[in-house]
Amino acid sequence: MLNRSKVSFFLALRSLQRGNLGSLVLTVVIVGMVFTNMIFMPSIITGAIVNYEQQTVDTYTSDIIIEPKEDFRYIEDLSGLLDKVNRVPGVKRAAPHYAAGAVLRHKGKALSMAVEAVQPRDEMLVTTLSTYMEEGTYLGDGDTGEVILGRYVAGFADSSEDFLPSLGGVKVGDSITAEYTNGVVREYRVKGIFRTYSFNTDYLVFTTWDEMELVEGRELDQATSVLVKTDPGADENAVKKTLLRYGVQEDVQTWLDFLGNAYRNAVESYAILNNITIVVSLVIAAVVLFVVIMIKTLNSRRQIGILLAIGIKKDIIVNSYLFQVLILAILGIIFGILVVLGLTAYFTAFPIEFPEGSISPYIVPADIGINALYLFLASALAGYIPAWRIANKEILESMRA
Numbered sequence: 001m002l003n004r005s006k007v008s009f010f011l012a013l014r015s016l017q018r019g020n021l022g023s024l025v026l027t028v029v030i031v032g033m034v035f036t037n038m039i040f041m042p043s044i045i046t047g048a049i050v051n052y053e054q055q056t057v058d059t060y061t062s063d064i065i066i067e068p069k070e071d072f073r074y075i076e077d078l079s080g081l082l083d084k085v086n087r088v089p090g091v092k093r094a095a096p097h098y099a100a101g102a103v104l105r106h107k108g109k110a111l112s113m114a115v116e117a118v119q120p121r122d123e124m125l126v127t128t129l130s131t132y133m134e135e136g137t138y139l140g141d142g143d144t145g146e147v148i149l150g151r152y153v154a155g156f157a158d159s160s161e162d163f164l165p166s167l168g169g170v171k172v173g174d175s176i177t178a179e180y181t182n183g184v185v186r187e188y189r190v191k192g193i194f195r196t197y198s199f200n201t202d203y204l205v206f207t208t209w210d211e212m213e214l215v216e217g218r219e220l221d222q223a224t225s226v227l228v229k230t231d232p233g234a235d236e237n238a239v240k241k242t243l244l245r246y247g248v249q250e251d252v253q254t255w256l257d258f259l260g261n262a263y264r265n266a267v268e269s270y271a272i273l274n275n276i277t278i279v280v281s282l283v284i285a286a287v288v289l290f291v292v293i294m295i296k297t298l299n300s301r302r303q304i305g306i307l308l309a310i311g312i313k314k315d316i317i318v319n320s321y322l323f324q325v326l327i328l329a330i331l332g333i334i335f336g337i338l339v340v341l342g343l344t345a346y347f348t349a350f351p352i353e354f355p356e357g358s359i360s361p362y363i364v365p366a367d368i369g370i371n372a373l374y375l376f377l378a379s380a381l382a383g384y385i386p387a388w389r390i391a392n393k394e395i396l397e398s399m400r401a
Contacts, residue, residue: 027292031332034285036339038371042274043361049267050362055198058128061255062227063236069250074222088242090234095126096223098212101181109168115178115205117212126229129194136172136192144211147188150202151195164203184215197357285375286382289325294386325383333372
């Protein structure tokens with residue numbers, strides 16, 4: 001068996017060496033480009049998903065979000081809850097949010113939305129929003145009469161540049177008026193404008209806890225949500241279970257729970273697109289290699305007939321063509337990996353700009369191996385079929401060709 005394989009491999013190498021070099025190189029390049037498509041295009045989609053998840057966790061939900069119990073508007077006894085949560089193993093810090101409805105006005109523009117109060121020192125330990133200031137500076141503990149706006153809230157002087165309804169191009173230092181639902185009207189100086197490229201975060205307005213207490217006219221021991229940052233490497237689901245065991249009775253969700261089934265369905269849809277890309281690429285590679293081997297076998301029918309006539313076994317002849325296509329596939333995969341690594345390095349240094357932010361390819365090493373195996377098997381099938389058909393013809397029929 002081993003000797004037959006050696007003979008088949010020898011015949012395969014001789015056939016490739018004697019073949020047309022240009023055709024060989026072109027076939028390898030085509031297979032390599034197909035493999036590049038199998039890896040690179042899905043990596044862009046995966047990169048967009050990973051980027052969205054990172055933005056959401058870093059600037060919007062943190063790792064875990066605690067919300068009021070069902071049928072409750074607020075989380076009560078906030079100080080007690082924060083003391084409890086901050087003692088839980090695996091929790092780095094908890095930061096409360098208090099949202100109050102208001103109408104924001106600036107130079108004839110009006111926008112109905114919630115103003116969220118935060119405790120800046122805790123917030124900086126839980127989210128990275130303070131690092132995304134496009135203009136101005138972040139809030140400080142004790143600030144009053146000041147707010148920071150998301151880029152989509154501030155907007156642009158040219159309304160055609162706005163993605164969502166905005167205040168029409170507010171700048172740092174401008175004044176805006178907030179008319180709260182409780183009847184309080186406050187004049188705010190815009191201290192900063194942030195841009196995270198997250199649609200959720202960039203359509204928010206933040207002020208300090210002290211300012212919100214002035215609006216409400218009382219000391220706030222309530223919250224509309226509490227964001228919880230876990231320790232590096234901690235499992236969010238395990239920390240969630242620990243929070244519940246420690247007696248947290250509010251609605252506790254990981255960031256993935258918070259995004260819900262709609263997000264999971266969207267990710268599954270992207271996975272289907274990735275699978276379609278892989279299947280189409282495999283079909284293209286299989287067809288190309290099938291055609292190449294079919295042409296080679298048709299042009300070599302007389303030689304095949306002679307080999308059969310002198311006693312060479314059919315399986316040796318078939319395997320020789322199988323080895324040829326596998327060698328072409330291996331060379332193509334190696335070429336494709338080099339192209340993928342080059343593209344990944346380039347687009348990591350110079351990310352693709354999308355409305356959601358800068359997207360870089362996200363490649364899982366295991367995917368390279370799995371897709372290489374798929375391409376290898378598809379190539380083997382594509383090479384085996386034409387070789388088997390020609391080798392099974394009668395000797396005289398082959399020699400007459």
